[in-house]
Amino acid sequence: MAVNTSYAGRVYPPGEVYRVSAEKIREFAEATASTHPAHTDVEAARALGYADVVAPPTFAVVVAQRAESVYVQDPEAGIDFSRVVHAEERFTHHRPIVAGDVLTPTLHVDGVVERGSLAMVTTRVEIADAEGAPVASVTSTLAVRGEDA
Amino acid sequence: MSPSLSQLSVGEVLATRTLEVDRARLVRYAGASGDFNPIHWNERFALEVGLPGVIAHGMWTMGAAVSVVTEWAGDPGAVVDYQSRFARPVPVPDPGSVSVEVTATVGAIDAEQGTARVDLTVVVEGQRVLAKAQALVRLPA
Numbered sequence: 054m055a056v057n058t059s060y061a062g063r064v065y066p067p068g069e070v071y072r073v074s075a076e077k078i079r080e081f082a083e084a085t086a087s088t089h090p091a092h093t094d095v096e097a098a099r100a101l102g103y104a105d106v107v108a109p110p111t112f113a114v115v116v117a118q119r120a121e122s123v124y125v126q127d128p129e130a131g132i133d134f135s136r137v138v139h140a141e142e143r144f145t146h147h148r149p150i151v152a153g154d155v156l157t158p159t160l161h162v163d164g165v166v167e168r169g170s171l172a173m174v175t176t177r178v179e180i181a182d183a184e185g186a187p188v189a190s191v192t193s194t195l196a197v198r199g200e201d202a
Numbered sequence: 203m204s205p206s207l208s209q210l211s212v213g214e215v216l217a218t219r220t221l222e223v224d225r226a227r228l229v230r231y232a233g234a235s236g237d238f239n240p241i242h243w244n245e246r247f248a249l250e251v252g253l254p255g256v257i258a259h260g261m262w263t264m265g266a267a268v269s270v271v272t273e274w275a276g277d278p279g280a281v282v283d284y285q286s287r288f289a290r291p292v293p294v295p296d297p298g299s300v301s302v303e304v305t306a307t308v309g310a311i312d313a314e315q316g317t318a319r320v321d322l323t324v325v326v327e328g329q330r331v332l333a334k335a336q337a338l339v340r341l342p343a
Binding site for chain 1: 221227230231233234235236237239250251260261262264265266268269271272273277278279281282283284285286287288291337
């Protein structure tokens, strides 16, 4: 089944709330060899002016990919994950994510473009905090190979 | 001490780091990130979908590469924007590991915005695996 181009422009209702924990930040930092002490040591984070341990720059992908799954796993969207290659990713941080944040993601499908036997699917997840203030914007582009590619 | 913008010059190499990645590291990243796509841990599945074998998550490579920048900047929150394209997959052997070589260079300085663009060169076995990997870092003047 081909990728459904009619999803372009779609905006989903706000996704499930994500509660950021110090342990999740620690796990993510250790997995990505992010050794800065502010990821794991609350005193080091406070010395930099943060309320609690601070997440590495790509941590927001955890929140974003959870939100994206509503779309990419929708059978009607026609995205065959065995044919997907991650093409691009971008994080724009309005402020750093820290432990204790309560984040709400809103998923936008910015583009579904067919280029020959490839479809390029671009999503953007806008992440806001408990007060509704913007925290991060995560843009992801997937390349989906067609049946004959 | 965090670095300041006025000390930097375009083209200056800020830091280098070699990261080792093995299958255990990918399993750890899968758990930490929630990305359980089997191409990152299941050899049989990876071969079935036409890959050379298990490959690293692109987001692992991107996340590990920027650690060079957060260490250098002295503040993980100083990275206000970070983007990359995934140019080549990184096959991860079993047994053993593969080396990922990261070099961070000053790409541009914007004194008005108070930011430096740090360009990351990320190489595996002589080939760049990330393209246009750029981190925008806010620094004191």
